[in-house]
Amino acid sequence: MKATGIIVEYNPFHNGHKLHAYAAKEKGNADLVIAVMSGNFLQRGEPAFIDKWARTEMALKNGVDLVFELPYAFSTSHAPNFAKGAITLLDAARCDAYCFGSEDGNIQPFQNSMALLQHQKRNYEQKIQEAVSQGISYPKALNIAYTEAIRKQQTTNELVDLTQPNNILGFHYIKAANDIQSNMKPTTIKRVGSAYHDEQLTAGEIGSATGIRNTFFTTNQLKEVENFIPPTVEEILKERIQTSQPFASWTSFYPFLRMMILRDGPERLAKVADITEGIENLLYRAALKHADFDGFMQMVKSKRYTWTRIQRMLTHIFTGYTYDMRATIQEPSYLRLLGMTNPGRRYLNENKKQFKLPIVSKVSAFSDSSLTLDIHATNVYALGINKPSMVNADFKQSPIFIRD
Secondary structure: OOEEEEEEOOOOOOHHHHHHHHHHHHHOOOOEEEEEEEOOEOOOOOEOOOOHHHHHHHHHOOOOOEEEEEOHHHHOOOHHHHHHHHHHHHHHOOOOEEEEEEOOOOHHHHHHHHHHHHHOHHHHHHHHHHHHHOOOOHHHHHHHHHHHHHHHHOOOOOOOOOOOHHHHHHHHHHHHHHHOOOOOEEEEEEOOOOOOOOOOOOOOOOOOHHHHHHHHHHHOOHHHOHHHOOHHHHHHHHHHHHOOOOOOOHHHHHHHHHHHHHHHHHHHHOOEOOOOOOHHHHHHHHHHHOOOHHHHHHHHOOOOOOHHHHHHHHHHHHHOOEHHHHHOOOOOOOEEEEEEEHHHHHHHHHHHHHOOOOEEOOHHHOOOHHHHHHHHHHHHHHHHOOOHHHOOHHHHOOOEEEOO
16 A cells, blocks of 8 residues: 655644545545644644544544654654654655645745755854854745845756745755655645635635634634634534533633743743743743733744744743653654554554554553653643543544544
8 A cells, every 4th residue: 555644733623624635635546644743732832622542533534544643752852853753654654655735735846955955064054053043934044045046056946935834845845854754745736715824714715723723812713713624623523522622722821831941930831941141030920920821821932033933942841841852852753653544554564563653552562762852741630621520531542543
């Protein structure tokens, strides 16, 4: 069987994600689609709107055949490390290709840009480091270095626009695959509908996950977003609402976060991953002053510290993820199975002995510092949404199996 891979968060799953899954299968001329999906905390430093098992079920009912969890150490990291973790897992699962959505929609400009930057690798990486050291955000630093490389090279080849968020991630996927010398073929589809960061929903059937979350939290009405999600996703969300199961956001997590910041104080906060340059003092003062998350963020946010960068810090505070812990996790070391369809199960049975990493379907049978961190992340997420029954769910929940 031939597999193509995708890298996802599904926060929550929507019509654009379904389009991506089926297009990836077609682009890769594949028999099934394997998704590497973030767990309960995400790349932009947010708790997932809905837990990883619900999102796994959504995926398996809408074009995905296998779901593996991207470990916390990578799912909450900046783009290069996020891409490194995800691509390593897809490669370990023997995918023939991987497919990402992009604003460009054409793979050749990505390849051209990669070749250009390989030619100027030392100067390009040095320029990024210089910009970051001056307090410029990583995405802006990347674009500064990229613009300088284009100016020096003066190529006539079509290059990818690295000011766009999906293009940036796609670029890092290709770089990560090149770095590990993967044989997977990169493919891309053009993102359609709302832009990645759009906060409002507009006419049509494809909206951003951000717009769907914001609309839902503002209206508390599922009917306001039903045009943008598949019927199977609507059923899952409706069941959650009817049984009064909570949805996650920093607004609901903030009382716990505030307590942690005030309890730990600046000295202990300074040991948390991504906390740099004395910002622990500002975080502490903001927590003292503000009882609401938006007020807290407005006090902390600046040109030097973007909203996303701050949220990643807060995620690590919430989970207790320190620099010392990060130093022990350099590479993904397992494939944590969250769910599968019948084709997915057949693929596992046929190929698992050739996988480059062990499959973990039962966490009690595997010992690893990264897995321990994932289990801990689930437990504190459960407390953040006030769902005590989810504590230790990683030990109780078997991989989801959807029979076609």
